Amino acid sequence: MDPNNEERPPADPAESLRLIREQQVFAARQLNPDLRTFIWPWGVAWLVGFGLEFLRFGPDGRVFVPMPTWLPLAVLLILLAGAAVLTSVVSRRGYGQTAGDSARRAGWYGAAWGLGYATVAVTLSRVSNDLPIEQANLLWAGVTTGVAGILQMAGGAIWLARNLFRLGIWITVINIVGVLAGPGWHALILGLLGGGGMLLATAFVPSGREAPE
Template identity: 55%
Template sequence: MDPDDDLPPPDAAAALQLIRDQRGATARQLQPDARLLYWPWGVAWLVGFGLFFLRFSPDGRGLLRLPDWLPLTALFVLLVAAAAIQAVTGKRAYGQVTGDSSRRGRWYGCAWVLGSLSVFAVLGRVVDHLPYDQAALLWSATAVGLTGALQMAGGAIWLDRDLFRLGVWISVTNVIGTFAGPGWHALVLAVAGSGGILAAGAISWRRQRHPQ
C-alpha cells in the first residue's frame, strides 16, 4: 500500500476533484446499467411488433407467411424476459437503498402491475366484439398508451428528463400509429417506438459514463 494514498490533497482544487470522483464512483455503483434497463425492451418491441407487421400487414394478407400465434407469443416472451432483466438489474443496484426512494420504487412498480391488470381486464371484455385487426389495434394501442403515461409519471417522480421524454415519444408515436390504423401501428412501434427506447438507453448510458 502506497503511504501517499493516505495523504490529504495538496490544495482545495484537488480536494474538490477528489470529492467529485468519489461521488461519481458511488453513483455508478448505485445506478444500474442503463443499457440493461432500456435495450431489452427496445429489442422486444423491434422483434415483437415487427413480426406483427410482417404477419398482419395493412393489406390484410401479410408480408410473410407465419403462424397466427407467433407474433403475440414472441412479443409476450420477449416482454417477460425484458421485465426479468430489469427486475434483476434494479434489485442488484437498489437492493440496499432504503427510505423514500425505496418506497417510491415499490409504489411505482405497483402502479405498473395494477394498471396493466386493469387495462387487460377491461379489454378482455371488449375485444371479442371487434374484428381481429381492430381488436389487435385496441390491445396494442391501449397497452402502449399506458406505458407512455407511466414512463412520464416515473420521469416526474424522479425528475428524470430522459425517462419523461421517452414517455412523451412513445405516447406521440402511439397516437400516430393508432390514427394510421391496423398494421401500420405495429410498424410505427417496431421502428420509431423501439428506436426511441434504444436511443434513450444509449443516451442514459453515455451520461452515466461521462457525468457532467
C-alpha cells in the first residue's frame, strides 16, 4: 500500500468524528423530507384561497369584493390540489433512494393524499349542487381541510415528526371551529389562523433534515 495514499483513515480521532458527522448530515439532507415543504404550499393555498372566499362570501352574506361566485372555490381547490401533489412528491423524493419500510411508507403516504382528495372531489361534486352556494362552499372547504389535517397528523405519526403532527392538530381544531362558526367566518379563520399562521410558523419550525444527535 502507498503510505501516502490520501484515502487512508485519519489518524486523529477528532478528525474521524468530524468526517462521520459530515456524512450523517449529508445522509439526513438526502433522505429526510424538509418539514417546511409540507407547510409552505398549504399556507399559500389557504391564505389566498380562503382569503378570496372571505372577500366574496363574508359573514351574513356580505360581499367585500365583487367577483364571480365560482372563482374563490375554484382557486382554493386548484391550490389545494397543487399542495397535495407537492406534498406527495416531497414525501416520495425524501425516501426515493431507500428500500424497505421507509420507501413503502413514502409511497403509501403519497398515494393517500392523491386518493383522499380524489374521493372527496367525486363525492362532494355529487351533492354540493343541491345546496345553497354558501353552504356548498363551506362543505367543500371544511371537508378538504379536514382531510389535510388528518393526513398531516398521519405523516407526523409515520415519521415521528412532532411539528408535523402538531400542525395537523392545529388544522383540525381551527377547521372545526370555523365550520361551527359558519360561512364567511370559516374562510376568515382558515385564511388567517391556517394559511397565515402556517407561513409565520415556518420561521420557527426546524427543517427536519438535521442529522441525529
